Amino acid sequence: MPDALTSTVRMPENGPPPQTFWSRVRARVFRPWMVKFCASYIVLVCLIAVFVPFLATGKPYTCIVPAHHGVPMQRKYPLFRDLTSVSWVLLVVTGALAVQGSCVFFTRRLMPDMRRRRRRVWLAVVTVAAVIASGLIVALHHNRLDATNYRSLAAHEKITHAIFAPIPWGYAAMEPLSKNLINKLPSQQHWLGTDGEGRDVLSRLLWSTRVAMGIGFISQFIALAIGVVVGSMTGYFSGIVDILLMRLVEIVESVPLFFLILTFVAIYGRHIFYIMVILGVTGWTGYARLLRGEFLHLRQLDYVTAAQASGLPLWRVLFRHILPNGVTPVLVSASFGLAGAVTIESSLSYLGVGVRPPTPSWGQMLNAAGNPATVFHWWQALGPGMMLFITVLAFNIVGESFRDTLDPRNAGAG
Amino acid sequence: MTSYIIRRLLLMVPTLLGMTFMLFAVVRFAPGLREAGQANVVQGMMQSKQAQKQEQMLVALRLHLVDKNGHPISLPMQYLLWLKSTCEGHLGTSLEYPEPVLKLIEQRLPVTLTINLISMIVIYLVAVPGGLLAAVNRDRLFDRGYGLMSLALYSLPMIWVGSSLLGFFANPEFFNWFPAAGLHATNTQSMDFFQYIGDYFYHITMPIVCSTYAGFAFLSKQVRGSILDNLGQDYIRTARAKGVKGSTVMLRHVFRNSLLTLITLTGMSLPGLLGGSVIVEQIFSIDGMGRLAYTATLARDLPVIQTVALIGSVLTLLSYLAVDICYAMADPRVSYA
Numbered sequence: 001m002p003d004a005l006t007s008t009v010r011m012p013e014n015g016p017p018p019q020t021f022w023s024r025v026r027a028r029v030f031r032p033w034m035v036k037f038c039a040s041y042i043v044l045v046c047l048i049a050v051f052v053p054f055l056a057t058g059k060p061y062t063c064i065v066p067a068h069h070g071v072p073m074q075r076k077y078p079l080f081r082d083l084t085s086v087s088w089v090l091l092v093v094t095g096a097l098a099v100q101g102s103c104v105f106f107t108r109r110l111m112p113d114m115r116r117r118r119r120r121v122w123l124a125v126v127t128v129a130a131v132i133a134s135g136l137i138v139a140l141h142h143n144r145l146d147a148t149n150y151r152s153l154a155a156h157e158k159i160t161h162a163i164f165a166p167i168p169w170g171y172a173a174m175e176p177l178s179k180n181l182i183n184k185l186p187s188q189q190h191w192l193g194t195d196g197e198g199r200d201v202l203s204r205l206l207w208s209t210r211v212a213m214g215i216g217f218i219s220q221f222i223a224l225a226i227g228v229v230v231g232s233m234t235g236y237f238s239g240i241v242d243i244l245l246m247r248l249v250e251i252v253e254s255v256p257l258f259f260l261i262l263t264f265v266a267i268y269g270r271h272i273f274y275i276m277v278i279l280g281v282t283g284w285t286g287y288a289r290l291l292r293g294e295f296l297h298l299r300q301l302d303y304v305t306a307a308q309a310s311g312l313p314l315w316r317v318l319f320r321h322i323l324p325n326g327v328t329p330v331l332v333s334a335s336f337g338l339a340g341a342v343t344i345e346s347s348l349s350y351l352g353v354g355v356r357p358p359t360p361s362w363g364q365m366l367n368a369a370g371n372p373a374t375v376f377h378w379w380q381a382l383g384p385g386m387m388l389f390i391t392v393l394a395f396n397i398v399g400e401s402f403r404d405t406l407d408p409r410n411a412g413a414g
Numbered sequence: 415m416t417s418y419i420i421r422r423l424l425l426m427v428p429t430l431l432g433m434t435f436m437l438f439a440v441v442r443f444a445p446g447l448r449e450a451g452q453a454n455v456v457q458g459m460m461q462s463k464q465a466q467k468q469e470q471m472l473v474a475l476r477l478h479l480v481d482k483n484g485h486p487i488s489l490p491m492q493y494l495l496w497l498k499s500t501c502e503g504h505l506g507t508s509l510e511y512p513e514p515v516l517k518l519i520e521q522r523l524p525v526t527l528t529i530n531l532i533s534m535i536v537i538y539l540v541a542v543p544g545g546l547l548a549a550v551n552r553d554r555l556f557d558r559g560y561g562l563m564s565l566a567l568y569s570l571p572m573i574w575v576g577s578s579l580l581g582f583f584a585n586p587e588f589f590n591w592f593p594a595a596g597l598h599a600t601n602t603q604s605m606d607f608f609q610y611i612g613d614y615f616y617h618i619t620m621p622i623v624c625s626t627y628a629g630f631a632f633l634s635k636q637v638r639g640s641i642l643d644n645l646g647q648d649y650i651r652t653a654r655a656k657g658v659k660g661s662t663v664m665l666r667h668v669f670r671n672s673l674l675t676l677i678t679l680t681g682m683s684l685p686g687l688l689g690g691s692v693i694v695e696q697i698f699s700i701d702g703m704g705r706l707a708y709t710a711t712l713a714r715d716l717p718v719i720q721t722v723a724l725i726g727s728v729l730t731l732l733s734y735l736a737v738d739i740c741y742a743m744a745d746p747r748v749s750y751a
Binding site: 247248250251252253254255256257258259260262263264265266267339343346347350351352353363366367369370375376378381384385388389392393396397400 | 428429432433436437440441565566568569570571572573574577578580581582585587588685686688689690692693696704707708710711712714715716719720722723726727730731
């Protein structure tokens with residue numbers, strides 16, 4: 001590590017808080033405008049993935065059913081009533097993260113004297129509450145399939161005062177298929193046109209962020225977890241553990257990745273959770289190799305010996321003392337891994353072995369655009385292709401900047 | 415040298431064994447393996463119960479689930495039996511095609527390997543000069559632009575490029591310049607040799623474009639990095655101080671040392687190319703290994719998938735071996751005693 005990054009600066013007692021390694025890295029990674037732009041794009045895509053049920057759906061936020069046949073007038077909230085459990089869980093998790101983030105931000109600003117441990121307790125309370133809420137949602141919430149065509153109801157004034165989402169089309173076709181909706185060029189109603197089943201391309205484009213980001217993040221999280229455990233074990237205990245686990249790494253690496261993934265998909269099926277696990281289980285070897293190198297170096301340092309000598313349990317030495325010092329190259333690599341996972345997911349969906357329709361995914365939309373090959377609906381290919389390209393590029397640019405910052409060869413620069 | 419090669423080959427054995435074990439385990443613990451046999455019987459519905467049962471028995475026998483008398487075989491024995499027949503070259507019979515797997519692979523492997531070889535040559539022809547130029551013009555406009563462009567190319571999704579190429583350039587609606595599918599025209603019989611080769615290259619133009627552009631970016635970045643590393647070395651300064659011409663320093667001193675990185679990357683890129691061939695071959699309807707793996711995946715044709723993965727990994731290991739040998743030959747500092 002370059003000295004300029006690791007040495008902390010001692011500030012006077014009442015001055016600004018001392019700069020840490022991470023705050024310096026963060027400042028340097030995100031300095032170029034391009035990287036800032038890419039990072040905000042990624043955040044935006046994640047937000048879209050969470051809030052897409054409110055952005056692109058055929059159901060109104062609220063509407064009024066006028067009195068009819070003696071039934072009094074009613075106000076209804078179809079959109080909120082029909083949110084799926086996945087949507088609720090995503091909202092809860094995002095809310096918890098937002099609360100925690102603002103808690104950290106404001107306590108740092110307003111209460112610099114607050115002890116870190118006290119703050120940590122509060123953060124943990126929020127986390128536990130979010131986990132419990134998510135569990136309750138998964139256990140108790142029943143997804144409803146509401147096939148009511150609210151647009152036509154509104155047109156026929158069966159409902160009034162309906163407020164629709166900005167893109168008033170869902171990802172699945174809810175109305176009877178009519179010929180004049182299929183494969184239409186972009187128009188005022190359908191900003192990116194419609195596909196072969198008369199569904200709005202833009203709406204499907206936005207809904208696809210869920211699959212892409214979900215599979216990307218969760219699969220890489222699984223890969224990281226396996227890679228961290230295997231890598232730290234091999235690096236810390238040399239000898240027989242190292243030899244055996246490195247053979248395992250070699251074995252997994254020796255099969256061309258896509259063949260391995262296809263093998264797993266053929267056998268275990270193509271449910272979205274399986275695909276997350278499969279991408280995780282096949283993608284951890286790079287992380288393990290990187291961490292092994294770091295651990296081999298770090299375990300010889302004096303502070304590790306000190307930690308061992310003071311009788312700390314093994315997991316604490318491994319994960320609290322060594323890991324934080326060796327985790328940076330892995331995080332860089334995870335940023336590229338995310339880009340790779342998004343690409344692989346879309347390729348699988350393109351080939352028809354990814355997530356099942358009607359769940360939209362960019363790869364699936366690309367496939368539908370040019371199938372059969374003699375009819376190529378370019379507007380259906382443009383959107384998903386661009387989204388895929390920009391998302392992967394954004395992850396790669398952030399990763400590149402991250403790597404350049406941490407590269408010891410660039411220590412003098414910047 | 416011979417002893418070095420033999421030692422490397424011996425080192426491959428445990429990896430290969432482990433890999434076969436992994437493939438075996440993955441397939442054996444597949445849910446619904448026993449029903450896998452039913453999918454392959456095309457007229458399964460029309461067959462009598464008896465015939466269906468026989469067919470299932472046959473599949474179970476093929477997969478070494480039962481012995482000839484119909485008794486179930488224990489798992490370790492299953493593995494050993496499978497390994498034995500694999501080593502003898504009996505890779506089983508496809509559940510989908512009425513052919514032995516080996517024959518299927520024999521037909522398709524050369525197709526994939528030829529395309530990958532040509533892609534690799536194209537990649538080198540573009541990436542090496544590009545990386546060299548970028549390194550020479552370090553931090554100037556060319557380097558910045560080239561770096562950004564290669565990052566963008568690297569991020570371009572292959573499925574988008576492939577389907578757009580197919581949609582725009584092999585489509586009577588737009589430009590009907592290239593054939594949409596296959597490797598040969600239908601009238602190959604009446605062609606002479608050069609026409610045949612020409613026709614072949616005409617057919618693989620788009621697949622080659624599709625499978626190379628990401629490689630340019632990756633390789634030229636590596637070439638640039640390794641040349642920059644070498645440029646900072648003392649012996650370069652010495653050569654310059656002696657008065658060696660700039661271009662000679664670049665080609666004879668710097669580039670020769672960067673060759674080592676190139677050798678390593680060549681071997682490393684093979685698994686990626688093999689995996690990528692699944693997508694390219696599927697988009698452009700080329701009957702190669704990748705397409706075989708894909709159709710086998712759809713049909714849950716386990717013997718075929720198993721064998722494709724096996725052969726893919728043997729090829730990968732062999733290419734690593736070739737890298738090590740080339741490395742030892744190219745760099746006198748590497749000892750292989």
